[in-house]
Amino acid sequence: MTITQSGPFIVTGASGQLGRQVVANLLAKGAGPIIAITRSPNKIADLVEKGVEVRKGDFNDPQSLATAFASGKRLLIISTDDLEPGKRLAAHTNAIAAAKAEGIAHIVYTSLVNPVEECPITFTADHRDTEALIMASGAAYTILRNNLYADLVLIGGGQSIAMGKHFAAAADGKTGYVTRTDCARAASVALLQEAGSSILDITGPAAISQAEIAAILSEIAGKDIPYIPISADDLVQAMVGNGLPEFMARVFASFDEAIAQGYLDVVSGDLAKLTGQAGQSVHDFLIANKAALLTPPKPG
Template sequence: MPNSIKGPFIVTGASGQLGGQVIEALLEEGAEPLVAVTRSPEKLEALRARGVEIRAGDFNDPATLGPCFAGGGRLLIISTDDLAPGKRFAAHRNAISAAKEAGVSHIVYTSLTNPDEVNPIGFARDHRETEASIKDTGISHTILRNCLYADLLLMNGPQAVGAGALYSAAGDGKAGYVTRADCARAAAAALFTETGSSVRDITGPAAVGQADIAAILSEATGKEIPYVPITRDALVAAMVGNGLPEFMADVFSSFDVAIAEGCLNVASGDVEELTGQKGQSVRDFLLANKAVLIGQG
């Protein structure tokens, strides 16, 4: 990634899975000065020896954010994972306000594919309102509308293999599943190189349906894994029966509804445009993780 843009480059959520991979990508590119913001600075002590400045900050505690963003620079706001209605946006709003006050020059934000009013995903509104708040600051920005993680398939994939079928309420819909690693590469590239303001769709190279995924699971395991469509109510009942709280089952089942309604049927070349490398396909990702699918990983 050729770059003439100067930092500091500030990554929030740096102790999370996505944030950690973004930090690694930026280190590989020689981004400096590099600042990692986290609620758990003790988890990132090893990064200090690699020249990363660690700052303690919590989006839910606005008083901590001024010092985190002090000196301005370029800021990556990784969306929080709070599923409670409205709490995610409230936290993001705190971060955006602090960023503006600190004189941040560019904001990169990890959003959601098509977070409009018809999107049934439980937290789509949080992303929609966060995007609007960022635009209202007047600060140049890159909105990364990340589709569903292909990595999620490593959670329900083994369940499907064990059950002998892939059950889903996604109907015949498709989604542009994208790996977390590709999301991290795209976020690092945007933070390190993007100028002006843009909205980018961060997806895999092709949208796939549940029948496609079932066929890949069959190929990976050598077992016949059919796709069995079910209702959302049946999916929620199964999740709750497996110990998931009902409000979480409602949120997770909304992913399937969004797929069924076509909200996530997006496949773009933005990952390649940002990073110079094509995103990994669902098939290649699942075959590379065959051991996980068959319970040996």
């Protein structure tokens, strides 16, 4: 891959799983200068030895962002994971305002596929409104509308194998799951190459149903793992019964509701066009993580 854009490249959320991979990709391509932003600089102190400038910055502390974004040219805003209503958008608003004030030329943002008003995912509006703020900022932008992480299937998939049944409230809906690694690849290439402004759907190569996931889990487990469709309310009750706060349970159940209603049945060639390589299939991803799926869940 040829680097066509110049830095400094700023990666926010750099201590998180996605941010870490983006920084690693940039380093592998010889890009620079790289500025890694995190609330906890000690967590990524090792990056300093690799030539990365580590700065403290917190989207919830606007005053910290002027210093964090200073001298930056191209900025990756990784969506925060705050699930409480309004907090994610408030944080993103601070980041975009700081980017504008510091003269950032290009903003890359990790959004969500189909961020329409009708989508039942509880934080859809945060993504939709963030996109609007970025478009109005005056900077060029690349909006990466990521589908659900295939990595999430590892969590539920291991539990399904342990129980011998795969429960979901997704009916017969399908999802264009994409791996976190592929999302990191897309974000790093967007930072290094994308010019102008664009909105891209970052998805896996095919949409897959929960029944098909159950079939893959059966293959991995060497036994039949049937898919058992349940209602969203029953799913919430089951998660609460396993110790998850009801608020969180309803957030996760909203993913299944969106799948059931077709909002995540999105498959695009944008990832391949952007990076030159299609995403990993759910089947291949789960097979590659067979050991993790077969590890008995920890008690409690």
